[in-house]
Amino acid sequence: MTRDALLHIVGSGPAGLAAAHAALDAGAAVCLIDDNHAPGGQIWRGGPGRWTDARATRMWTALHDHPRFTHLAGTQVIGCADANTLLVEAADGGATIPFQRLLLCTGARELSLPFPGWTLPGVTGAGGLQALIKGGMPVRDRTVVVAGTGPLLLATAATALQAGARVAAIVEHQPWSRLGGFGLALLARHKAKFAQAVSLFAALRTVPYVTGARIVAAAGDDILRGVTVTVQGRETHYACDFLGAGFGLVPNTDLGRALGCATADGAILVDAMQKTSRANVWAAGECTGIGGVDKAVAEGRRAALAALGLHPAARDAPALRAAHAFAGLLARTFAPNDALKTMYRPDTIVCRCEDVTAAQLLPHRDWREAKLATRVGMGPCQGKTCGPACAFLFGWTPPDSRIPILPASARALSSIE
Template identity: 90%
Template sequence: MTSERLLHIVGSGPAGLAAAHAALDAGASVCLIDDNHAPGGQIWRGGPGRWTDARATRIWTALHDHPRFTHRTGTQVIGCADANTLLVETADGGAAIPFERLVLCTGARELSLPFPGWTLPGVTGAGGLQALIKGGMPVRDRTVVVAGTGPLLLATAATALRAGARVAAIVEHQPWSRLTGFGLALLARHRGKFVQAASLFAALRAVPYVTGARIVAATDDDILRGVTITTGGKEVTYSCDFLGAGFGLVPNTDLARALGCATADGAILVDATQETSREDIWAAGECTGIGGVDKAVAEGRLAALAALALHPSARDIPGLRASRAFAALLARAFAPGDALKTMCRPDTIVCRCEDVTAAQLLPHRDWREAKLATRVGMGPCQGKTCGPGCAFLFGWTPPDSRLPIMPASARALSRIE
């Protein structure tokens, strides 16, 4: 591959695959780097042969075995050696990958908000539960509850049903009035999304859908036995084997910040062409703001073309605008409300890596002070879980990115020159 037309892409979800496809179509060579062993990311999880979105299959068919396409699977980016060199870890150890043009498609993580019992075996994020089921975790004849806020609850419940689980309830934090407004906005401006939502509701018509509710506690005797919620001033308990608690998504900006790219409102800051504050790095998809698969695909194409100094075609523009408008609608409709803060009690663990409770964190003014006194954020996740949680609960600025951005073995680090 010649460096003049070589584009490096991190992340092989919808944004990364769309970027790779656009770059190949433009005559460039592509090196796609991903820590998973199959392409697709979270949205198109499962790899070729299990996808239901025709776009995924079409894009992968064009990429697979293409002479100008290199797919580095099982390759985790753990940081950067300098401004234009990625540090990665593979099964063989560590390596350095230099780049001249880079597209970041690093996706998002779930926002985990603490409540009593959220660290029990059987309790995961809603997206985490969906990923486990798609990955083959058996749930047939087991009972599932999904709770929190956002469309991901419906998607997770539908995935569980298809896998043979019993879904006892979908517990949505937003009130019915806001959900109705969201549905009407979809009908008026995003007809395709409205049809998708209606199809999901039809598939879930037998499942109780509780609105204006929040979790009180997950109940246990060492493993999850049920979940108690409050709605309309009453408490209701559902017995369950699995609880998927999801409160939205948080853009994954760790690598971008390590590379010196600016962020704003928790997402990678990009201009109209997806270029970051660095002139040789672009970003696309959920890492630039949560918006779903259509936004990811549209931004991935735009980022790759811009990185190659090309312009999008006229047919790309309407889809890009529509996907960004949908992202803004999602953000307004499903922003976690302050009432969710009441789920966290003084004795509730907030930092699960270091067993730090809310009561231990409350006396402190900011993340740095709390970290010095309590070890919050000093465990294996490096604040990736508790950092956004503390930002929501206490208004703290999340921790800075530090190297390595992911846990790495000494063997890998020692082999990087």
């Protein structure tokens, strides 16, 4: 590969950093675009000085200040001007970025499911709460509950404890029998993951871990005061200042769909070399399916080399197979089940941007019909929160991606030539 090759990468999480590192090693130039001001994405949030994963530090050390590396931090991609041109917005306004090879590492967002009180100040997603704490939100001597389903609950609880919070409970929706099977599968086929889980549980040994449970309601006046959960028909109330409610992740496919990339099962569809259905566009990491940091790193490396016309190293294949196997295990174990559809009530807000309740949505057959009759999905998030929720609750196909895919200022849009 000649040094004239330029690879544009959107997203600087584990997949994006791994891809940029592999591309530089191959002799290409890299332009890494990310809306955060520090690299790392959600998994490696906080920037180089706060990372605990040696891989992140090693890759960023190689990338930072490299003459063939350009980092456009604080720059959000808001759409595409044409098939090979991105529209971006930064602090100094809007711009266009043409590309020849584009790699999407756009990550995922949380699946937010409605329940009474979920719009109260103090209630966030589990990952959102973790990000706020890592970003410096003070929680020392405050009480936290994390509830929902998935390993992110444990990670969020550990982050809260390390920041000095009291964690009243971890409330996991899946029953202990399913969690036990997950642990045995880790021990048999993913020993490093099993060791991580054991270490995490050891750090959380003083925190009540409630399984087979479901949120009933969050309560408070102007702010959150507590949350009620039910276990086998018996309700328990926890007083708390913060509730992190997480029900899993959904791939962030907005930019991929805006570019015309095909999707399947809610993720960007890729082949064995991470190639999308669009010419000159590849994808890697959580946007191609939820699987964690190892999957993201392995796919990022493979996608970068494929985009440059190179063959991936044979030594990377076992890691990628193991990462995909772990992703499948996660999906089978922690997929939200129908019991979570009983959390909302008719007067529960589903679209929080436009205050659309479940009762207003229930008479409609699909997203389009509901949107014609209500303002669902017409707020600033453009259906990014309520769209996946409605897909889960009512079986509706999520809304199409529209440009701008993120809220953009009139100043930025007017400055784009």
